[in-house]
Amino acid sequence: MRGCLRLGLMYSGTRGIDASPARAVPYFQQACDGGEAMGCSKLAPMYEMGDAPLTRDFAKAAALYKKSCDAGLVADCHSLGRLLKRADGIPADLARAAALFRQSCEARVAAACYDLGLLTQTGQGGVTKDRSRALDLFKQACDHGDKRGCDKVRYP
Numbered sequence: 633m634r635g636c637l638r639l640g641l642m643y644s645g646t647r648g649i650d651a652s653p654a655r656a657v658p659y660f661q662q663a664c665d666g667g668e669a670m671g672c673s674k675l676a677p678m679y680e681m682g683d684a685p686l687t688r689d690f691a692k693a694a695a696l697y698k699k700s701c702d703a704g705l706v707a708d709c710h711s712l713g714r715l716l717k718r719a720d721g722i723p724a725d726l727a728r729a730a731a732l733f734r735q736s737c738e739a740r741v742a743a744a745c746y747d748l749g750l751l752t753q754t755g756q757g758g759v760t761k762d763r764s765r766a767l768d769l770f771k772q773a774c775d776h777g778d779k780r781g782c783d784k785v786r787y788p
Contacts, residue, residue, distance in 0.1 A: 633666035640674060653678065654685040664696065669703030672696045676711065690721030701732070710736035710744040717747070717757075726757030737769065742776035745769050749784065 640659035645651025657678065663671025676696035682688030697712035713732030716725045730751050736744030748759070749769030755761025766784075773781025 633663045633668035633671070636660075636663040636666065637668050637671050637674075640671060644674065653683050657686065664699065669700040669705055672703075673700040673705050673708050676700065676708065680711075680715070688721075690715055694722050706736045706739040706744075707741050710741045710747070713744070713747065717751075726751070730757035730759050737772065740776050742773045742778035742781065745776060746773035746778045746781045746784075749773060749781065 636659045640656045640663060642649050643652045643656035643659065657675065660671045660675040660678075664675055665671075673696075676693045677683075678686050679689045679696065680693035694712055694715045697708045697715065701709035701712050709732045713729040713736070715722060716732070717729040718724075730748065733744045733748035733751065737748050746769070749766045749772075751757045751759045752762055752769055753766035770781040770784035774785055775781075
């Protein structure tokens with residue numbers, strides 16, 4: 633399955649040859665189906681964005697993000713949380729999104745700290761509204777490289 637992933641990466645343009653998403657998709661799918669979580673991780677945003685040859689399919693993207701998240705790819709836990717918060721083509725689940733943001737933030741995914749900060753600032757998703765905690769989360773986001781977090785706490 634690692635070979636399928638590598639072929640997908642080659643055809644996606646990340647390994648030195650011209651990009652051909654149409655050729656990358658089946659290799660990512662085969663890797664994902666064979667238990668290589670990174671194949672799912674590479675395929676999910678292609679469905680989320682509707683990258684040719686795929687059409688935009690948020691439910692499929694969410695299922696792929698879930699698979700890679702469950703396999704330990706915490707950045708994909710954040711991506712799944714974003715979809716659940718946005719609820720574009722799938723049912724909203726702010727409580728689940730908050731839990732995924734928390735999990736990813738604890739693993740130092742900067743954007744997840746920022747998104748959890750937003751939920752904490754507003755008290756959404758079953759998160760207790762707490763401005764001080766929200767500022768702490770924005771600071772964590774900033775410290776991990778998310779400029780939006782820096783903007784919220786007003787320092788570089």
